[in-house]
Amino acid sequence: MTLASMPQSDGARRGPAEGLPPLAVDVDGTLVRGDLLAESALAYLRGNPLRIVFLVMWLVQGRAILKRRLAERVDLDVDGLPLNEELLALIETEHARGRQIHLATASDAMVAGKLARRFRFIDGVIASDGATNLKGEAKARALAGRFPGGFAYAGDHRVDLPVWRAASETVIVEAKPGVRKAAEAIRPPLAVLPRPKLGARTVLKAARVHQWAKNALVFVPLVLGGKALDPVAWSEALIGFVLLGVLASGTYVLNDLWDLEDDRKHWSKKNRAFASGRLPIVAGLVAAPLAIVAALVGGALMSGEVFASLAAYLVVTLAYSFRLKRLAVVDVFTLAGLFTLRLVIGVALVEVPPSPWLLVFSMFIFASLSFAKRHTEMARVAQAGAAKASGRGYVAADVPFLIAMGTATGMSAVLVMVLYIFNEAFPAGMYKTPAALWAFPSVLFLWLGRIWVLSGRDELHDDPVAFAVRDKASIALGAVMALAFVAAVAPHGLLW
Template identity: 60%
Template sequence: MTTHSRPAPPASPDIAVAQAGTGAEATGPDTPLVLDLDGSLIRCDLLHETALAYVRRNPLRIFVLARWLLEGRAAVKRKLAERVSVDVDFLPVNEELAAFATEAKANGRTVVLATAADVFLASAIARRFPFIDKVVASDGVTNIKGAAKADKLAELYPDGFAYAGDSAADLAVWRRAKSVVIVEARGSVERDARQAGPVEAVFPRKSVARAFAKAARPHQWAKNALVFAPLILGGHLADPAAWVNALIAFVAISILASTTYLLNDLFDLPEDRLHWSKRHRPLASGRLPVLYAIAALPVGFLLSFGLGALIGAIAVVILLAYLLLTVAYSMSLKRQPILDAFTLAVLFTLRLGLGITAAQVVVSPWLLVFSMFLFSSLSFAKRHTEIERMATLGERKVAGRGYLSSDGPLILAMGVSSGLAAVMIMVLYLINDAFQAGLYQNSVWLWAFPPVLFLWIGRIWLLCQRGELNDDPVAFAVRDRASVALGAVMAAAFLAAWFGLGA
């Protein structure tokens, strides 16, 4: 098991520590401050984290976990602690509680970590925080939680102690404590905790719903607008039934995409916490509990496939292919250089396939080939950004990927060439298909597409090379004024061609 003992960074002086309660007057330097670990000092649950890491390597291990549970929770925690590597340096910390404990230590109070987590992990984490004097934890036989924790602390500190916790299981401890510190507890738990004893401090609960919404990444649904492209290019603009089916397809793929984002973030937890921006994601930062994300997975899948079934069996097959490829990407393909970008391009192209099925149109094969090259280029741009950032930080490898910092020039070349190939395919599509289809009143306006596309791809790669690109080019384009303006020019050119302006 890999552990580290890097000290926690000093708390920022502008952190809003807590709301002081009446119990603050009842505690002095002789009253130990006891901190819970899971969901309190750290913004995650070590049992859930280690179980997820264990199963992530091989999903069939869930049956091994079920067998271990028959031996008791303490035994499960010990077995997981022995088999799973945890980088304790990067577990998300409740900085407000850490600042509170640092101040208590400075005032002469003993600070104790009391947790149901296994003592192996608890001791490793305690070394990260210089203010912790003692560790009380599960030992593989006894699960130090609820009443067992209360009895143990009452035995160690008969003259009283202050306890900082967050869950209903902590109520038994709060009732035996001299004062209560409430750490981001649910409303019902906070109400009961306030009745358990004098309240020393309260750390308000953050919105889990807001964290869940952020983890679902609804801003990424802009990518799913691709399902409307076949309807528009296939000449079904005036077909209400096609629009209804395309809208259902859009909602289905959006729900599935959000659900797979949660799945991917669960797989990526350790790597995301090492990433300069992804460490702020709800799951990586601990704002969204792991169990909430796991519970949302079956709900999201059922909703998505249920909506797909309204369109037809082929739509369900496409959604299933999207899910399976996403799972394969999360588990393995994203760590394979070049193949990872190709996989992302396939996922984008599957959106077009879903749109074709929903609108019941025949679309030129050029569109699918164009999609593969365009989105390969954008995927390479995302990887190039990550490679350059890691090189700037002095890292040789990109965490969770198969790239080295020295791969930057190759990925730049492949990305630019893929983008230019997409422009060429657009020209071939116009010449060999769009102008021959008879769908447009004045198809000459479509010649605006290649130069606008060239300018946009050039802008993406210019900013990428300068290190100014967001690590997701599609999300960047939605917010970038120049990109939006170029998109508006293409939309205007399409409408002019469709309605025959100047014909």
């Protein structure tokens, strides 16, 4: 057996302190909150998703070969990887006491060596070498041969049990209850780092269930199409709302996995569940396809039109996540198109004629909000003294352009609303009191003005839509628009 070993600077020249055996630390799920193989595979696929064929070929040849091929082709950003800070503090304490610290990982030596250089206290690295997958029994034998006088081992998984048996001291890091019990049965542990609770809040935030509020657009064609009092139409729209939410959650997870490195460099996105390591990458890779397939099957059972509109939403979303979000202006146009597709899905669900006015208005209003989102991001990039946002097609100098485009598209939405009232609402006789609709462009002007004033003051945060559902002034303006619509459609005298 050949083992990859890399001594580190001054620490590598120290002998083990008397009475303190070396501490070998696992990496995946232990020191690093994540899996380096999954991280490397995702980074490799970002260059070209068709590379999955090579991943399968290498995996068939063995995991050690797969890890080595990826290590040769992927320059993994190890400095951005989320760490277990509690374990890191323990390691630094043991190092200060004179104990040698070694990384002992099934990850490839090329990646593990690069990770080791991130820390000043690593004395050596024992890792997979392209021939041997250093895991379980193989790791136990390697460490026992390397440290015949005994060693301490910090791990987290059931596969680490053979290593703990071979070790002289045990450190249990956030292991599942069954694994912790089995490890404690071997010997009393030197230290136990408890497993953090994975709350429903973390899962729901990863699925971005709060973003389902945007899918309420599927109900708009129902109301405007004259089916507001049809219970069957409401039930179909509600089912479609859930299906779209599940589909969107699946694509959000894929997007977050695809953007791991960029999110870790972002001031707020670094706290997302996958970027921070609170949720494992593998869980996302399993959950996202299941959610997408479930939504598409549900749409197909409803109708061909619903399935086609959901499939179109999926294709555009994936195109945005994988490529279009990095193209200036194209990204905003695509986001506006995705909002408009929600209206198209609503049309398909309740089978009402599509309104060109509504679709054009949607493109303008959501383009304005998307520009506001980009403006907020780039303004913070400029404040940080950077020239460009990671993963975006804009530079700090684009801030004035984003303001101009955002306000222009916003005022265009107001104009479309005015033209609709002139040319459609009054002549068609669709409303009992069409004059009440004049509140719409007025309120819309005030609300968009508020959005852009706050964006210019850096008080908008990241998402204008998410901001609006929590902002009291926005909620009040929305209530005024709702009352105006009721006044427009209600029979004369009904409200009095």
